[in-house]
Amino acid sequence: MEWAILFVGSVGAGKTQAIRTISDIEVVDTEAGATDETxxxxxxxxxxxxxxxxxLGAHDKVRLYGAPGQDRFDFMWDILLDQSRGVVLLIDHSRPTPVEDLAHYMAQLTRRMQSRVLPIVIGVTHADMGGPLNLDAYRNYFGETTLIGHRQAVPVLEADARSLHDVKTLLLALTSMLDMNERFPARGSSNKSLHA
Ligand SMILES: Nc1nc2c(ncn2[C@@H]2O[C@H](COP(=O)(O)OP(=O)(O)OP(=O)(O)O)[C@@H](O)[C@H]2O)c(=O)[nH]1
Ligand SMILES: [Mg+2]
Known part of the structure; x- marks a missing residue:
């Protein structure tokens, strides 16, 4: 089977890098010289x-899509989200307000996914560059907000997008969630047989 995962997140968080790190083929990218504040x-x-x-294993071929980080190219997100079965959200820990970045991208994703709830894994990158890393600062975000449609657990992991081990770990977490969702579909979504 062929399916897709989408990498989203802040500018420079490492989306293109993560895909380059793990892809079996030369990555097709659309990078251009940055202008403005980027x-x-x-x-x-x-x-x-x-x-x-x-x-992935003997049977699955996974397309890895990377979205642009800049908001002005966000028209691509809906197209790419529509094609994807899961999301890796990368947050650059070295930016000034990374937890606000997390809130911003989660709000965007929640709004754009609407009724379709895709599994999401958070990768906190650039931990080697920013201030001391306490992943609880990110995890608390999920405790405090009522994310409609996102009652599912969202793993938060430290990841360097240049590390094969770290990118593999993110994808392993995501594929485990997909596997769980398939085995135990959310009540109300695909338990039609109960009422048949
Ligand atoms: N020091 C450090 N560098 C990292 C880490 N993760 C990624 N990088 C580097 O950060 C730089 C920016 O990564 P990109 O992959 O271009 O970022 P992007 O998310 O695709 O950015 P946009 O396309 O502009 O939104 C690259 O040079 C990466 O190698 C990390 O954890 N630590
Ligand atoms: Mg990129």
Whole structure:
């Protein structure tokens, strides 16, 4: 079976890098020279999407999509979300207000997914560059907000997008969630047989 995972998150968090790290093929990217405030952070930025491919076990071929971090290219998100079965949200810990970044991207995802609830895994990147890392600061966000449609557990993991081990761990968490959702579908969504 062929299916897709979407990497989203803050500018420079490592979405393109993560896909390059794990893809079995040369990544197709749409990076262009950064302009405006992004140019202060990095030379290139994704303007449309990245795409890699990963073979998973004997039967699954997983397309790895990377969304642009900049809000002005967010028209791509709906298209890519629509194609995807799970989301890896990368947050750059070295940015000034990373927990607010998390809130921003979660709000966007929740709004755009509407009734479709996709599993999400959070990867906190650049822990080697920012202040001391306490993952609870990120986890508390999920305790405090009432995320409609996101009552599911959202794992929060530290990850360096350059590390094969770390990117694999994120994808393992996500594929485990997908597997659980398939075995134990949420009540009310696919238990039609109970009422047949
Ligand atoms: N030091 C450090 N660098 C990292 C880490 N994760 C990713 N990087 C680097 O951060 C830089 C930016 O990564 P990109 O993959 O271009 O970021 P992006 O999320 O695709 O950014 P946009 O496309 O602009 O939204 C690259 O040079 C990565 O190698 C990390 O955990 N620590
Ligand atoms: Mg990119």
């Amino acid at each position: 140019a202060l952070l990095k030379q290139n930025t994704t303007v449309a999407m990245d795409m890699g491919v990963m073979q």
